[in-house]
Structures are given as structure tokens and as C-alpha cells.
Amino acid sequence: MPTNTLSPPLLDVHDLCVSFTSRGQVVPIVENLSFSIGEQEILGLVGESGSGKSVTAMALMGLIDAPGVHVSGSARFKGQDLLGLSGKQMRALRGREIAMIFQDPMTAFTPVYTIGWQIDEQLRAHHNLSRKQARTRTVELLGEMGVPDPANTANRYPHQLSGGLRQRAMIAMALSCNPSLLIADEPTTALDVTVQAQILDLMRRLRTTYGSSVLLITHDMGVVAETCDSTLVLYSGRAAETGATQDLFAHPQHPYTAALLASIPPMNGPRPDRLPAIPGTPPQPLERPAGCAFAPRCTYTHASCLPAPPPTFCTVGPAHKVACVLPGEGNPLPKRAYTSATPVL
Amino acid sequence: MQFPSPTVQAAPPRSSSGATQPLLAVRDVYKTYSLKHGQTLRAVDGVSFTVMPGEVLGLVGESGCGKSTLGRCLLRLNDVSAGQIIFDGQDITRLPERILRPLRQQMQMVFQDSYASLNPRRRIGDLLAEPLRVHRTPDGRKHTPMAIAHRLEELMELVSLPRAALERYPHEFSGGQRQRVNIARALVLSPRLVVADEPVSALDVSVQAQIVNLFADLQKSLGLTYVFIAHDLAVVRQISTRVAVMYLGVIVELGETDTVLHNPAHPYTIALTQAVPRPVVGAPRHAPLRGEIPSPVNKPSGCRFHTRCPAVQTRCQNEAPTLTQIAPNHAVACHYPVLKSTHA
Numbered sequence: 144m145p146t147n148t149l150s151p152p153l154l155d156v157h158d159l160c161v162s163f164t165s166r167g168q169v170v171p172i173v174e175n176l177s178f179s180i181g182e183q184e185i186l187g188l189v190g191e192s193g194s195g196k197s198v199t200a201m202a203l204m205g206l207i208d209a210p211g212v213h214v215s216g217s218a219r220f221k222g223q224d225l226l227g228l229s230g231k232q233m234r235a236l237r238g239r240e241i242a243m244i245f246q247d248p249m250t251a252f253t254p255v256y257t258i259g260w261q262i263d264e265q266l267r268a269h270h271n272l273s274r275k276q277a278r279t280r281t282v283e284l285l286g287e288m289g290v291p292d293p294a295n296t297a298n299r300y301p302h303q304l305s306g307g308l309r310q311r312a313m314i315a316m317a318l319s320c321n322p323s324l325l326i327a328d329e330p331t332t333a334l335d336v337t338v339q340a341q342i343l344d345l346m347r348r349l350r351t352t353y354g355s356s357v358l359l360i361t362h363d364m365g366v367v368a369e370t371c372d373s374t375l376v377l378y379s380g381r382a383a384e385t386g387a388t389q390d391l392f393a394h395p396q397h398p399y400t401a402a403l404l405a406s407i408p409p410m411n412g413p414r415p416d417r418l419p420a421i422p423g424t425p426p427q428p429l430e431r432p433a434g435c436a437f438a439p440r441c442t443y444t445h446a447s448c449l450p451a452p453p454p455t456f457c458t459v460g461p462a463h464k465v466a467c468v469l470p471g472e473g474n475p476l477p478k479r480a481y482t483s484a485t486p487v488l
Numbered sequence: 489m490q491f492p493s494p495t496v497q498a499a500p501p502r503s504s505s506g507a508t509q510p511l512l513a514v515r516d517v518y519k520t521y522s523l524k525h526g527q528t529l530r531a532v533d534g535v536s537f538t539v540m541p542g543e544v545l546g547l548v549g550e551s552g553c554g555k556s557t558l559g560r561c562l563l564r565l566n567d568v569s570a571g572q573i574i575f576d577g578q579d580i581t582r583l584p585e586r587i588l589r590p591l592r593q594q595m596q597m598v599f600q601d602s603y604a605s606l607n608p609r610r611r612i613g614d615l616l617a618e619p620l621r622v623h624r625t626p627d628g629r630k631h632t633p634m635a636i637a638h639r640l641e642e643l644m645e646l647v648s649l650p651r652a653a654l655e656r657y658p659h660e661f662s663g664g665q666r667q668r669v670n671i672a673r674a675l676v677l678s679p680r681l682v683v684a685d686e687p688v689s690a691l692d693v694s695v696q697a698q699i700v701n702l703f704a705d706l707q708k709s710l711g712l713t714y715v716f717i718a719h720d721l722a723v724v725r726q727i728s729t730r731v732a733v734m735y736l737g738v739i740v741e742l743g744e745t746d747t748v749l750h751n752p753a754h755p756y757t758i759a760l761t762q763a764v765p766r767p768v769v770g771a772p773r774h775a776p777l778r779g780e781i782p783s784p785v786n787k788p789s790g791c792r793f794h795t796r797c798p799a800v801q802t803r804c805q806n807e808a809p810t811l812t813q814i815a816p817n818h819a820v821a822c823h824y825p826v827l828k829s830t831h832a
Contacts, residue, residue, distance in 0.1 A: 337777040340762075365764065370765075406696070408723055
């Protein structure tokens, strides 16, 4: 259920920049990223490895504290700026108001305590509960996440569970304090497709049962199409395109989004002889072009793409914005040939 | 010229006994591992299929289904516990290493992890030259340094890497470029069969398409035969002529790519095709399959899929179905195969 535009968004990120210093050089990782998430909205943050999606999540959670890292911009969440909070203030928020689930639940859990112990601990850190009360709630949560025999599973160690069950336990732990925002960093990437389908189904139900908003980070356009209300496409640390998922997939207006969608092998319809691949690889942060970062790989590159500064968002539809010069020059990309109108199977 | 040029190689298969003979035949292969407490893990549990020259067989399945173990068995990187592997009419299952070695020139492998499969301390040129130093020319002589240098340059061109890449180390390349190096290494000795184990699953989408295209181009221009192992059905659909779907050590469905993926007859294949998230908003959504893959150590009785099957019947719990032909070029291991495409 996309958000009511009248109420302020739950999270409003403005001009987020993350950079670190290496050998005296400032390496920009994320540049001027702005986006917002409404109540009960699922926003998909898509991009390839190195595009800065995980760094964005870590910055919002206040989890980047390496020396030499510089985070600027603002991230307003329920009236507070997340980026300006002290460690203590952040700790009160983290887990309780904003929770995070990671790609690899094996490394996110500590191997030396049982799943149940770890969920109990989080509950007791944020609520005044006895061990017994916490465990009752833990078992309840595991059951709600579809873990079979939750009372016994709570007494198991992470290595004793399958990948799918570990991810369910991870989600149970993240939801234990009923957070308003759940950040899920590639939550299904390590899972098999049939289990991935189950977890995505679970994530879609979260907003109705728990009222949570979700920031879903993924590289899989299929996962975004099936799960997210709106989508933000990142390329090389910069926002390329954002919009309602439906609009963005029906009519991608950034050449990168369009090329990325075209390069996915289709599951139905005729098989192309060759896939329309994008030549080259994404640039390293230090080799990022001054103008549009995608220009070296783009088929539409022309003179106005090259000079700095990189193109900023221009509006091409309701809530649909694209960081490309083409729409402004009156040459928007054609609609995607492969849309929901194409019969599936 | 010691190495046939690509156009020469594309000539009909070199098999002495005609083109109708499969390049690879797998007959009732088992691979079991002994575990603690007297348990056995049957990773591959009675698999048979053939691959004709010039064909691409896609091997799909979820983790733990035995597809990688089977792939390694095909090249005798693992010895099989029972059954036969016949390469070009010759049973290689029990061949001693000394006799097998010359044959290995004709079968090569590409792995998923492009970095782990290259020695980080050796230059690309050195890595690619090694097979040529190990193996001899068809007339039994050593490859001359000149011939090796020439072959390496040819290979770089084949996989679209600059010649300068030969002087560099594996860490200097991106994942996609490293996978090109791995493909080049697999092709050094002009093999006839390439087994690729998840060769594109570690790559980003925009790079994945390049490598899938490269595999397809090389297959056509060099007349190669692939066994392409992957969990991504869309990638398998793009490259394969036939598809085998594995579940817990057995093949549950085998047939032409379009038949298996568009008219699947096995409930597992149906669920698998429906579970693939498609980059299309409003694609019909299906109820996901219940449960997870059971442990390959304690496999369910009867049909292995019966614990998760939406159409399970009593017979499925007791009696294991065998892979049976239901149409020309379409076999399925199910007591109650779905014959019409009503599930679409």
C-alpha cells in the first residue's frame, strides 16, 4: 500500500554521501543519495555489487565507524536525524525502531548461543521482560515466521538449522520489537528459489501484520518486481532512477535500468540468439566519470552526458524521476517491449 | 599449424563411429559418501542420460540436489560409486589415471568461483600455458614455446581479452574478466566437452549476460558440447538445448528445453518454474512450495518429492517412480505427471 502523500514519510534521506580516505585520496562510495520511505511501504534498492546499496544501509543504521569514513547529509526518521545521533541514542533505536536482516544469517547470528537465546536477548534489551516472558514471545514469533516446532527450534544453534530456517529466525529476531522500519540486505540471495519464494511471501505479509516499512536491498530485478511498491536504482554510488515499481518496470527511462532489464534472460517468449548485454563493467569509485557514471557503457551517450556535474533527477511522471539528460532533451526512451502484457508461460 | 582454427573445428564431430553416437553417456551412476555413525550420503542416486555432440544439456536443481557432484563425476574429478560413464564410446569409469590423462584434453571444466580457480601467484599467461606443457601434440611431441605463445594469443582473442592480460595476475581482473580467463583455460586444449558448474551465478546481472553470450558463441563457433550446471532457470533456458531437473540425487524430469520449462510434467519442475521471480510487475503469483529440501542423508521414502508435493497421493509415499518416457524426448519420474499445460 503506497504511502499517503499527506503524512510525512517515515524515513526521509537527503543528500547522503559516504566516502572514505585511502592513501590520502577521498574515495566517494555513495554520492548525493536522496529517497524516502512511507509508512508500510516496501522500497527496493537495486544495484550491482559495488553500487553502494549495502553502504547506504550501514550508514542509516550507524554501523559505519571505521576511521577515515565520512558520512554527510541527513536521514530524518520520526523527527530525528539518524546521522546526527550519539551512539547511545542510536542503540536505543537500533533493533527497536529500525531492524536489519542480512544476506548471510550464518554470520549474523553468533554460533555459540542458541537462536532462542539471541532473540530473547534482543527482547530483554529493549523491553522489561523476564526470561520466561521473553522466551514465550520468541517462540510465538518463530511460529509466526513459519518455523516448524518453534519451541524446540529455539533451543537449536544456528548451524543446526537450514538456510531458510535461519533466515526465518533472523526475520523473527528483527521483528521481535515491532520495528517501524526493517532494512533487509539481500535477504534471499543465499536461498534456493523455492525457499526464496516463501521468504518473499513472508516479507510481503509483514507490512499488514506488523505495519513495518521495508527497505529491501537486492540485485535481483525479479525480486523487486514481485515485492516492492517503489524502486530506486543505483549505479556506481549514484541514484539512476526512482519511481513506483510498476511505472519503472513498464517504462524504464534511464538507459541503465532499461539495459539491465533487457539483459535478463527471459523465462518465456522467444529465446534471443544473444542476450543484449551491457558492455564493460561498472567503474571503480575513483575512476567514476565526472559526468554521467553510465556514459562509458551507454548506447545513447552524446556530448551533454560527459561534462560534470552528473545529471540530477528530472521528473518524468508522478513520483518517477530519472538522472539522465535524455528526457530533458525531448528524447525519452521507448517503453519496454517486455511488460506485464506479455503472456507469462 | 598445430591448432585447428575455429572454423576447422566446427566440422562434424570427430567421433570415429558416426554422429549418432552420444559424446557422453551416463548409465545408472551413484555417488555415495560415508559419514559418521554408519550413515551414508547418496549425493547422486542412480542417474542416467546421454549428451549428443554439439548439444547443451542444462542441469538444474536447488542446493544439495547433487548437480555439482554429478558434474565432477562426469570428468572423473570424483570417482563414481557405481554405474558407468562413457565418453565418446569409451568407458572411462575405471580407467587408470595414466590412460585417462590423454583423454582429459577432450573434457574440461569451468567452476563458479572465478578467483578460487586461478592460482593467485601466477600470471594468466603462465596459467594458460600449463595444460600445453602437460599435454603433448597429437603426434606425441612437446608443444614448442612458439606454438604455446601463438595459442595463448588466439585464446585471448576468442574470449575478448586484451593480449596484455597474459602478463597480469588474477586479482587484477573483475569477476567477469576472470571468468573469461577460466573459459580460456578450459579451451586451451580444444576440448570437445566442457562441464560448466554455475559459471555465471557469482556475476552481476549486466556482466552475466556477456558471459552467457560468450558461452553460446563459443559453443557455436567451436562446435562444443556443454553440460551447463546452474540453479537459474532463465540462464539455463537461454543456453540449453535440453534440460535435466534434479531433486535429491535423481533426475525428475528430462527433455527439450522448451518442453521442460513451458510444459513441465513433474510437480517439482512446475513449482520451480513458478518460483522464479520475473522482472515484470503483475506477473501471476503462485503459492510457494511448502517446506525445504529434506536432508540427502535421510531421504524420504517412495518419491523423494512427496513431502513437499502439492499433488501427493498414498502411492507416492511408498513407491519410488522411475524416469519414464511420456512423449518423444520427454521423460519424467512421477506417478501422476501433469500432462496438460493447465498449470500455466
